Amino acid sequence: VSEPKAVSRFVPPVMAAFLAGLLVLSAVVYLARPSASPIGPGGPFHLEDQNGRPVSDQDMKGRPFLVFFGYTHCPDVCPTTLFEISEVMKALGKDVDRARALFITVDPERDTPAALKDYLSNFDPHLRGLTGDREAVDAALKAYRVYAKKIPLKDGDYTMDHTAVVYLMDKDGRFVATFNLNQTPQAAAAQLRGYL
Amino acid sequence: MIKANWKNSTSGLSVVFVLAAVMPLIFAPPARAADYDIGSIHITQPWARATPKGASSGAAYITITNNGKTPDRVSCVSSDASAQCQIHTMSMEDGVMKMRPVEGGLEIKAGETVILKPSGFHVMLVNLKHPLQQGKMVNTTLKFENAGTINVEYPVAAIGAAAPGAPASEGGMKMEGHGGMKQMDKH
Numbered sequence: 001v002s003e004p005k006a007v008s009r010f011v012p013p014v015m016a017a018f019l020a021g022l023l024v025l026s027a028v029v030y031l032a033r034p035s036a037s038p039i040g041p042g043g044p045f046h047l048e049d050q051n052g053r054p055v056s057d058q059d060m061k062g063r064p065f066l067v068f069f070g071y072t073h074c075p076d077v078c079p080t081t082l083f084e085i086s087e088v089m090k091a092l093g094k095d096v097d098r099a100r101a102l103f104i105t106v107d108p109e110r111d112t113p114a115a116l117k118d119y120l121s122n123f124d125p126h127l128r129g130l131t132g133d134r135e136a137v138d139a140a141l142k143a144y145r146v147y148a149k150k151i152p153l154k155d156g157d158y159t160m161d162h163t164a165v166v167y168l169m170d171k172d173g174r175f176v177a178t179f180n181l182n183q184t185p186q187a188a189a190a191q192l193r194g195y196l
Numbered sequence: 197m198i199k200a201n202w203k204n205s206t207s208g209l210s211v212v213f214v215l216a217a218v219m220p221l222i223f224a225p226p227a228r229a230a231d232y233d234i235g236s237i238h239i240t241q242p243w244a245r246a247t248p249k250g251a252s253s254g255a256a257y258i259t260i261t262n263n264g265k266t267p268d269r270v271s272c273v274s275s276d277a278s279a280q281c282q283i284h285t286m287s288m289e290d291g292v293m294k295m296r297p298v299e300g301g302l303e304i305k306a307g308e309t310v311i312l313k314p315s316g317f318h319v320m321l322v323n324l325k326h327p328l329q330q331g332k333m334v335n336t337t338l339k340f341e342n343a344g345t346i347n348v349e350y351p352v353a354a355i356g357a358a359a360p361g362a363p364a365s366e367g368g369m370k371m372e373g374h375g376g377m378k379q380m381d382k383h
Contacts, residue, residue: 075253075321076286076314077293079245083356110252118250122355147292154297155280157322164293178291 040175043143086124235343236264243360269301
């Protein structure tokens with residue numbers, strides 16, 4: 001008979017301790033959230049998009065963005081990654097207009113704005129493809145610390161070795177982290193929302 | 197009664213022939229992957245991925261088992277969809293994607309199974325003649341040094357599909373290979 005009383009007397013302190021723990025935990029999670037680093041990859045670029053419009057790093061200000069470097073002749077990792085980014089953009093729902101996604105070519109010789117436009121027509125319309133002359137692209141690769149190298153194949157064709165990670169940049173254009181696409185689009189979108 | 201009449205008349209027979217010819221068109225089954233055997237080589241689960249508009253190359257995948265007692269080597273001779281066909285390896289080193297043709301053929305050791313899959317070994321279709329479209333088939337001729345030459349057909353899955361026949365992703369979005377925009381998620 002006395003047992004329920006003992007339990008009920010015991011419950012409030014347990015609950016309070018639990019809630020306090022939850023509070024501390026969420027504070028830790030919030031503070032441990034990676035913040036933008038001024039020394040990470042990123043910086044000025046002057047390129048043009050798939051519609052031939054000039055795009056610079058200044059145009060990226062105000063919204064966080066995902067950026068991925070690749071090329072349209074890439075059979076495997078590039079379509080996979082662009083597809084996954086498309087899924088994240090979809091999962092953002094109405095917040096999609098508060099974020100951006102860029103696909104910057106490492107192969108401007110073949111990836112003209114028209115080639116990028118065709119290629120991107122299969123992905124989320126919020127993805128912008130950027131190209132430019134060799135010098136402009138090289139400057140962007142350098143700013144973002146992206147490695148890219150032509151590897152000749154027999155018969156004059158070539159593939160590109162290239163850095164194939166996705167960067168998350170904050171709304172000031174500063175590097176936050178490499179973006180993990182090995183999670184559900186919903187989880188990835190939630191992570192991106194943290195920087196809107 | 198009618199059946200008997202058909203059997204006994206030429207017009208009935210021609211109806212049967214016409215039906216036989218038309219039925220597969222009406223009830224076309226979805227493109228399906230077959231298994232293949234040549235010598236002691238067993239091939240399962242051929243599939244390819246649809247390519248985005250304008251893409252010059254595509255990738256196809258298979259699982260190869262060597263049930264024999266000696267190693268074999270496979271290379272791709274040709275494809276109906278591309279000017280060249282090669283077997284490539286792909287690796288990621290420090291975030292850098294590297295893709296290389298496998299020189300001298302991909303070795304399948306005795307008793308071993310090699311899986312060609314996204315982000316690994318793949319049959320690389322170089323200089324596509326047309327985009328690979330979801331639901332269609334693509335063909336290659338593979339040559340095994342010991343087992344011989346075989347023609348393999350790959351059903352084409354969605355862009356970004358991680359596995360044969362799997363939906364493109366858990367998001368439930370479907371993409372078509374011919375430039376059309378995607379369906380929206382229905383949540």
